[in-house]
Each structure stands twice: as structure tokens, then as C-alpha cells.
Amino acid sequence: MPEVEREDLGSKRRYVIRRPEGEAELTLSVLSPDQVIADHTYVPGALRGQGLAEALLDALLADARAQGFTIVPLCPFVAGQARRHPEWAPLFSR
Known part of the structure; x- marks a missing residue:
């Protein structure tokens, strides 16, 4: 499992x-302590196919579970994964 770092930037x-x-990233906008918007996932071409986007999403989901916030899946990758995994529904808001 690749090492995922979290950066809080206000x-x-x-x-x-x-x-x-390069850097693979999943970016968020923090709406409140209870809700974030997953707005963008990017993996450089040279790093694609290695499961990095999934690892980034796994880190976000782990934090959502631990900290009790929900995710608005604006990013197409995150939205697609949310549709494929109905068991994650409690972690997502629309």
C-alpha cells in the first residue's frame, strides 16, 4: 500500500x-467539520494503473469513518466509486 499523506490547507x-x-492527489474543499467536497483526483500518466487513486480514496474514506464527516462526490472518479460501492453510502452526501 503506498504511503498517503494528508495536507490541511485551511x-x-x-x-x-x-x-x-510526480504526485498523485485527491483534493477536497472543506464545507464544515461535518462535510467535505471531493472535487478532483489526479494521477500522472507515468503512475496510472498502480492503484494510487484507489489508495487516495481509501485514505479519505478512513478519515470520514474515524472523524464522522460525509463526502460530496463532485469528482467523477470518487462519484463513480461511490456508485460501485453501495456499502459506502453512509459516507456520502449529495
Whole structure:
């Protein structure tokens, strides 16, 4: 499992995996302590196909469970994964 770091930047937050080839990231906008918007996931071409986007999302989901916030899935990747995993429904809001 790749090491995922979380960066809190005021009303913004991101989960990042750093590699020599670049950074994979999932960015968030913090609406309140109870809700965030997952607005963008990016994995550089050289790093695609290694499960990095899934690892970033796993870190976000773990934090949502532990801290009790919900996720608005604006990002197409996050929204698609939410649709594929109905068991995650309690972690998502619309």
C-alpha cells in the first residue's frame, strides 16, 4: 500500500502520494467539520494503473469513518466509486 499523506490547507485539504515521477492527489474543499467536497483526483500518466487513486480514496474514506464527516462526490472518479460501492453510502452526501 503506498504511503498517503494528508495536507490541511485551511478550507482546502488534499491526500497525496509522492513519487519521483510526480504526485498523485485527491483534493477536497472543506464545507464544515461535518462535510467535505471531493472535487478532483489526479494521477500522472507515468503512475496510472498502480492503484494510487484507489489508495487516495481509501485514505479519505478512513478519515470520514474515524472523524464522522460525509463526502460530496463532485469528482467523477470518487462519484463513480461511490456508485460501485453501495456499502459506502453512509459516507456520502449529495
